[in-house]
Amino acid sequence: MITMAEPIFALIDCNSFYASCERVFRPDLLRTPIVVLSNNDGCVIARSADAKPFIKMGEPYFQIKNKLRQYGIVAFSSNYALYGDMSQRVMTVIESLVPAVEVYSIDEAFADLSGIADARVEMLGREIRAKVLRSTGIPTGVGIASTKTLSKLANHAAKRWQRQSGGVVDIRDPVRRDKLLKVIDVSEVWGVGRRMTEHLNSMSIRTAWDLAQADAWTLRKQFSVVIEKTARELRGVPCLELEQVAPPKQEICCSRMFGKRLHDIAPIREAVATYAARACEKLRAQGSLCKKVRVSIRTGMFNPDEPKFARGVTCELPYPTDDTRQITKAVVEGLSGLFREGYAFSKAEVLLLDLRQRGEFTDDMFAVTQPEAAEKVMKVLDSINAKWGRGTVRPGGVPASPDWGMRRELMSQSYTTRIDQLWTVR
Numbered sequence: 001m002i003t004m005a006e007p008i009f010a011l012i013d014c015n016s017f018y019a020s021c022e023r024v025f026r027p028d029l030l031r032t033p034i035v036v037l038s039n040n041d042g043c044v045i046a047r048s049a050d051a052k053p054f055i056k057m058g059e060p061y062f063q064i065k066n067k068l069r070q071y072g073i074v075a076f077s078s079n080y081a082l083y084g085d086m087s088q089r090v091m092t093v094i095e096s097l098v099p100a101v102e103v104y105s106i107d108e109a110f111a112d113l114s115g116i117a118d119a120r121v122e123m124l125g126r127e128i129r130a131k132v133l134r135s136t137g138i139p140t141g142v143g144i145a146s147t148k149t150l151s152k153l154a155n156h157a158a159k160r161w162q163r164q165s166g167g168v169v170d171i172r173d174p175v176r177r178d179k180l181l182k183v184i185d186v187s188e189v190w191g192v193g194r195r196m197t198e199h200l201n202s203m204s205i206r207t208a209w210d211l212a213q214a215d216a217w218t219l220r221k222q223f224s225v226v227i228e229k230t231a232r233e234l235r236g237v238p239c240l241e242l243e244q245v246a247p248p249k250q251e252i253c254c255s256r257m258f259g260k261r262l263h264d265i266a267p268i269r270e271a272v273a274t275y276a277a278r279a280c281e282k283l284r285a286q287g288s289l290c291k292k293v294r295v296s297i298r299t300g301m302f303n304p305d306e307p308k309f310a311r312g313v314t315c316e317l318p319y320p321t322d323d324t325r326q327i328t329k330a331v332v333e334g335l336s337g338l339f340r341e342g343y344a345f346s347k348a349e350v351l352l353l354d355l356r357q358r359g360e361f362t363d364d365m366f367a368v369t370q371p372e373a374a375e376k377v378m379k380v381l382d383s384i385n386a387k388w389g390r391g392t393v394r395p396g397g398v399p400a401s402p403d404w405g406m407r408r409e410l411m412s413q414s415y416t417t418r419i420d421q422l423w424t425v426r
Contacts, residue, residue, distance in 0.1 A: 007238045008113040008144065008172065010125055011151040012094055012132070014087075015139045015159060017107035019048035021086045022076050024137035025415045025423050033073040037061050040257045040407045041077055077408035085416045089136045097128050102242045110148055112242045125168040144170040145177070148240045149233035152190040153180060153208060174236065181209035181234060191230055199223070208234055248286045252352040254279040259407045261300070261344035267404045268297060268345055269332055273397035275350040276331045280324040281390075283352055284382060289320035289370070291354035295331040297338055300346040309343045320356070323374045324381070327352070328395055389417075 014020060019034040033051035035044045043060045054071045055064060061075065068075055087106045095101050098111040111128075113121055125142040132140050141162065143154025150171060157180055158169040171177040187197040189208050205211050212234035220228035229239040254275040262268050272295055283290055296312025315330040331350055384393045391400065413421035 006114065007146060008116065008121060009146070009148050009151040009242070010098070010111040010113050010128070011104075011143045011148070011155040012109050012111060012128055013141050013143075013155050013159070014090060014107035015141060016046065016048045017087075017138070018046035018076075018078070018083055019051075020138050021079075021083050022412055023048075024086070025412065029074060033071065034076065035068070035073055036076050036078055037410065038078060040259060041075075041409060042257070045078065075410055077411035079408075079411050079414065081414050081417045082412065086136060086138065089416075090132055090138055090140075093132050093135050094128060097124070097131065100242055110151065110242055113144070121172075122168060122170045125170065126166065129167050140167065142168045144168070144172065146172050146236045147233040147238045148242075149190050149230055150177065150236065153184055153188065153234075156184065156188055177236065178209065181212055182207055184208040186211050189230060189234070191226060196223070196227070248288050248355065248357060249282075250355055252279050252282050252290075252355065253349065254282075255347065255349035255351075256406060257347045258345070258404045260404060261346055262404055263344055265335070265339045267402065268339065268348060269335060270397060270399055270402055271348045271404060272297075272331045272335050272350055273328050273395060274399075274402070275348060276328045277324050277395055277398050279350050279352050280322060280327055280378075281382070281385075283355070284322045284378060288355045288357055289322050290327065290352045291317055291320050291356075292352075293317065293327055293330050293334075294349075294351040294353060295334040295338070296349045296351075297335065297345050298347050299343050306344055307342070309340060309345075311338050312349070313338055314353070319368045319370055321370045321374070323370060323378060324395060326370075326374070328397065332397070 016034075018036040022034055022036070023029050031050075033054065034048040035051050035055055036046040037043065038045045041061050043058050044055055044064070045057070047055055047057065051073050054067065054073065067073075083106060090107075091101065091103050091109055094109050094111060098113060099115070100112040102110040104110055113124065116124060121144060125144055129140050129142050132138055141155050141158035143151045143156070143158050145151040145154045154169045154171045157171075158165050158167050161169075171180055184207060186192055186200050186205055186207055187194070189211060192200070192211075200206075200211065203214075205214055211231050214231055216228045216231050219231055232239050256271070256275065258271065262271075276293075292314055294312055294314045296310070298310035299308055300306055301308060301310070313334045315334045317326060317330055321327065381393050385391065391398075413423075415421060415423045
């Protein structure tokens with residue numbers, strides 16, 4: 001008789017990932033607080049641990065410039081090319097050390113350690129942490145437990161008590177698990193947001209332990225099956241499996257604030273064409289086709305002196321497609337019906353809808369389908385851009401360096417993705 005190994009999950013999470021990426025190439029900032037700003041240097045979206053006591057998430061940059069100077073905090077524009085490449089390097093290291101990995105986000109990955117000898121599990125966690133740091137310069141925390149939800153909490157503890165834990169916490173032992181659950185606020189539990197916390201608090205569920213002890217069927221009836229599974233996972237009952245292949249997205253969105261207010265349709269047309277091209281890259285990457293697309297534009301909504309306008313339109317495509325040219329044509333035509341003179345537009349959005357995998361659309365046998373030649377053109381386009389960099393080949397309506405592009409005045413170099421910006425040591 002073959003017995004299945006007890007499940008063991010590890011969550012490897014990068015510490016202050018965006019700030020850590022900046023520090024890798026700026027060792028002089030190792031002990032300097034760092035914040036990273038959103039598109040157009042709008043507000044704070046990431047903070048190093050030593051910046052958190054002084055700066056709140058979401059604070060507008062223009063309002064905190066003096067505070068940053070006062071506390072010696074360095075601000076960076078978001079450098080997504082750098083962060084994406086560093087993330088890939090981190091995940092490659094993790095994948096080389098464990099049997100199976102689920103990349104959960106740009107800075108987090110679940111690992112399946114089932115079947116590894118008990119005495120080796122925590123040692124492996126420390127090995128992962130050390131090798132990621134040595135190979136990429138990115139510090140991590142590792143949480144180990146019998147369920148994914150518990151491994152999230154273990155990771156939280158590894159970061160919160162990093163000095164005592166050495167960045168690795170294993171709570172497979174029920175005594176250690178329950179001790180941690182009793183001191184962790186329920187708001188720290190994976191999937192429990194602010195509103196859910198308020199509902200649970202009203203039921204006297206204030207800690208992770210309280211949630212684990214709550215009646216699962218009552219939670220399901222009052223909230224959802226998700227909260228029920230969360231409670232069961234906190235008790236050590238696995239309800240969530242490792243997803244080694246991410247499911248295809250049902251919608252794909254590309255949305256950006258302009259670097260400046262736009263009053264004419266020509267630059268907005270360039271912007272929606274650019275966003276459509278990016279969305280189509282994502283569409284083809286997951287092997288999907290699109291049947292509908294929505295384009296929308298809006299003005300700034302917070303300046304009382306500016307007239308307000310926000311409107312969108314959904315366009316039906318002639319057939320399911322992943323052809324950038326066909327989708328761009330649709331959004332540009334849709335924009336023509338939306339645009340109004342006399343407004344200062346600040347943002348545009350392209351949203352791909354009704355996405356399905358190839359073969360899932362069931363039109364009649366006489367329905368028009370995407371030409372085979374279009375598929376070949378898109379494959380050549382993607383292969384060239386994959387080899388030589390995004391935008392090497394692009395639609396004619398997509399400019400290389402638009403003057404409406406995002407403001408990123410504080411952006412670091414693309415140290416790992418551009419040969420002309422390689423890190424140099426003098």
